[in-house]
Amino acid sequence: MNRKDFLTKLGAGAAGMAALSSMPAKLHSMTQGRRWNSRDYTWISSHTDDDDEARRRLEKIKRAGLNGILPSGNYEYWVRMAGEFDLDVHAWFITLQRGSDNYLIENHPELFMVNRNGDSSIDKPAYVGYYKWLCPTRPEAKEYLMNRIDQIMELPEIKSIHLDYIRYPDVILPIQLQPTYDIVQDREYPEYDYCYCDACRSKFRDLHGEDPMDLEKPEDHEAWNRFRYNQVTHLVNQIAVSVRNRGKKVTAAVFPTPDIARSLVRQNWPDWNLDAFFPMIYNHFYHKPISWVGDAVAECRREMPATTALYCGLYVPEMTAIEVSQAYEYAMENGAAGITIFPDHTMSEEHWNYLSATMVKG
Numbered sequence: 001m002n003r004k005d006f007l008t009k010l011g012a013g014a015a016g017m018a019a020l021s022s023m024p025a026k027l028h029s030m031t032q033g034r035r036w037n038s039r040d041y042t043w044i045s046s047h048t049d050d051d052d053e054a055r056r057r058l059e060k061i062k063r064a065g066l067n068g069i070l071p072s073g074n075y076e077y078w079v080r081m082a083g084e085f086d087l088d089v090h091a092w093f094i095t096l097q098r099g100s101d102n103y104l105i106e107n108h109p110e111l112f113m114v115n116r117n118g119d120s121s122i123d124k125p126a127y128v129g130y131y132k133w134l135c136p137t138r139p140e141a142k143e144y145l146m147n148r149i150d151q152i153m154e155l156p157e158i159k160s161i162h163l164d165y166i167r168y169p170d171v172i173l174p175i176q177l178q179p180t181y182d183i184v185q186d187r188e189y190p191e192y193d194y195c196y197c198d199a200c201r202s203k204f205r206d207l208h209g210e211d212p213m214d215l216e217k218p219e220d221h222e223a224w225n226r227f228r229y230n231q232v233t234h235l236v237n238q239i240a241v242s243v244r245n246r247g248k249k250v251t252a253a254v255f256p257t258p259d260i261a262r263s264l265v266r267q268n269w270p271d272w273n274l275d276a277f278f279p280m281i282y283n284h285f286y287h288k289p290i291s292w293v294g295d296a297v298a299e300c301r302r303e304m305p306a307t308t309a310l311y312c313g314l315y316v317p318e319m320t321a322i323e324v325s326q327a328y329e330y331a332m333e334n335g336a337a338g339i340t341i342f343p344d345h346t347m348s349e350e351h352w353n354y355l356s357a358t359m360v361k362g
């Protein structure tokens with residue numbers, strides 16, 4: 001490019017900027033979520049309506065060098081408080097697990113997942129009482145979730161929709177959690193194996209000529225496994241289109257590596273059309289050392305598009321302060337764009353100090 005062309009281009013750029021600044025307010029608010037400044041985050045799972053407590057927490061987050069928060073609810077409240085600290089707010093949205101959604105449970109039990117014993121996740125939830133899950137194959141379930149997300153996006157300050165529990169119930173729990181429920185999951189057992197509702201059975205039968213209930217070894221049936229990956233993928237990609245149409249970004253919390261995600265919760269997330277992934281690389285859940293954080297990030301990166309960001313999720317309640325800073329280094333070294341702390345209120349003063357010192361160094 002010669003100098004004249006360069007100046008012409010520069011001029012066009014400046015004109016573009018001028019046009020942007022005179023953009024009508026409504027249009028400007030629609031494009032707000034397009035800016036993606038956050039790099040390091042924390043999930044906020046413990047809520048408060050005490051402004052001073054919220055400020056104390058947000059100040060620690062900001063001072064450590066994090067710049068995005070992902071509250072699991074009370075979005076309006078967190079938007080207002082985070083504004084004081086110039087922190088981006090991303091709406092953490094619990095998607096298919098609807099254990100506390102009394103409206104749906106009472107009015108639309110037919111939209112919930114059914115296990116291989118034929119039991120609804122409403123009547124016999126696996127592991128814990130709240131494991132009541134919407135079936136992604138049901139168009140009404142999709143529509144319901146899209147409406148909920150539309151409501152959240154009414155808040156112009158929300159930068160992105162962050163999908164969580166966007167998967168099937170764990171057909172196999174991470175190894176560390178199995179003793180908690182006094183079970184050994186050496187293979188896929190029917191009470192944890194979903195979804196065999198009428199909608200799934202008839203859609204699969206139409207596509208493949210078999211009723212999944214009749215499969216002798218469903219865990220080894222490639223088409224049946226792929227079918228279930230696809231049900232979640234279709235939902236995610238549909239949500240992604242709708243969120244982007246509103247000028248926001250869309251991301252998800254996912255299981256730590258693509259292989260673990262597919263085999264434990266039927267989540268084939270490398271196929272999802274998202275702006276960023278937040279894999280929950282909780283090494284203790286899998287009896288792995290801290291260095292595995294780096295291995296897992298590298299494994300994720302191998303299946304992810306090169307241009308999609310990865311923010312490495314860390315489970316702080318089981319980590320020492322030194323481990324959090326080591327995990328940060330392992331993650332960044334292997335291609336993470338940043339980290340996400342779970343959750344902010346379990347970080348001690350020592351944790352924050354170690355982490356911010358490491359982030360400054362990096």
Ligand SMILES: [Zn+2]
Nearest residue numbers: 135195197200
């Ligand atoms: Zn189903």
